Amino acid sequence: MVKVAPSILASDFSKMGQTVKELTDSGADWIHIDVMDGQFVPPITFGHQMVEAIRPYTDLPLDVHLMVEKPENQIDFFVKAGADCISVHVEATKHLHKTIHSIKEAGLKAGVVLNPATPIGFVEPVIGDIDFVLQMTVNPGFGGQSFIPSTLNQIKALRTLIDDKQLPVDIQVDGGVNQETALACIDAGATILVAGSAILGHADYSDAIKQIRGEKKV
Numbered sequence: 743m744v745k746v747a748p749s750i751l752a753s754d755f756s757k758m759g760q761t762v763k764e765l766t767d768s769g770a771d772w773i774h775i776d777v778m779d780g781q782f783v784p785p786i787t788f789g790h791q792m793v794e795a796i797r798p799y800t801d802l803p804l805d806v807h808l809m810v811e812k813p814e815n816q817i818d819f820f821v822k823a824g825a826d827c828i829s830v831h832v833e834a835t836k837h838l839h840k841t842i843h844s845i846k847e848a849g850l851k852a853g854v855v856l857n858p859a860t861p862i863g864f865v866e867p868v869i870g871d872i873d874f875v876l877q878m879t880v881n882p883g884f885g886g887q888s889f890i891p892s893t894l895n896q897i898k899a900l901r902t903l904i905d906d907k908q909l910p911v912d913i914q915v916d917g918g919v920n921q922e923t924a925l926a927c928i929d930a931g932a933t934i935l936v937a938g939s940a941i942l943g944h945a946d947y948s949d950a951i952k953q954i955r956g957e958k959k960v
């Protein structure tokens with residue numbers, strides 16, 4: 743069964759703890775936390791303090807998506823704050839191998855993120871060292887964008903790469919994932935679906951999560 747990770751980027755920041763609790767009670771698998779620094783992407787969202795603040799509201803894995811330059815400088819902060827998974831963009835660091843290993847050595851799951859135009863070959867040298875690849879299905883920086891259809895080819899190529907090597911590596915997708923595009927992502931080989939507006943913009947979180955997981959007809 744695929745996992746669904748609601749992104750709190752789409753939630754009301756003044757009620758974050760309560761929203762995380764509601765998402766947990768609605769059947770979410772992971773909670774996705776979009777950290778943006780105003781450099782790697784234009785907006786600034788929040789830092790490790792947000793992880794610390796929401797940690798008491800859920801036992802689910804807190805999945806930190808670092809959209810920051812030099813993510814290697816942030817790992818210790820997020821480990822101490824209570825993150826369970828940290829993903830870093832290949833485009834944001836000159837020290838990908840070292841950064842992944844610092845996440846793993848802290849006992850967390852490590853992910854590597856690819857932008858829509860980044861060749862999947864960039865993750866190949868470290869594919870055996872990580873827990874998941876995050877294929878962006880929009881350009882990072884903003885919630886509520888439209889899914890980029892050409893990224894389905896990236897997901898399929900990643901699935902072939904991972905299966906050929908028989909690795910236990912998940913494929914996470916992020917951006918424009920809704921009740922319709924989720925099915926195409928699952929068919930292409932995705933196993934963890936991040937969704938912000940499609941869940942937080944829905945009146946019933948539980949229904950939205952089931953629909954994205956493909957358990958319930960739209």
Ligand SMILES: O=C(CO)[C@H](O)[C@H](O)COP(=O)(O)O
Nearest residue numbers: 882883885886917918938939
């Ligand atoms: O990483 C992200 C943006 O850079 C977000 O996780 C993503 O955009 C989720 O929002 P939505 O489902 O509304 O597209």
Ligand SMILES: [Co+2]
Nearest residue numbers: 776807916936
């Ligand atoms: Co994200």
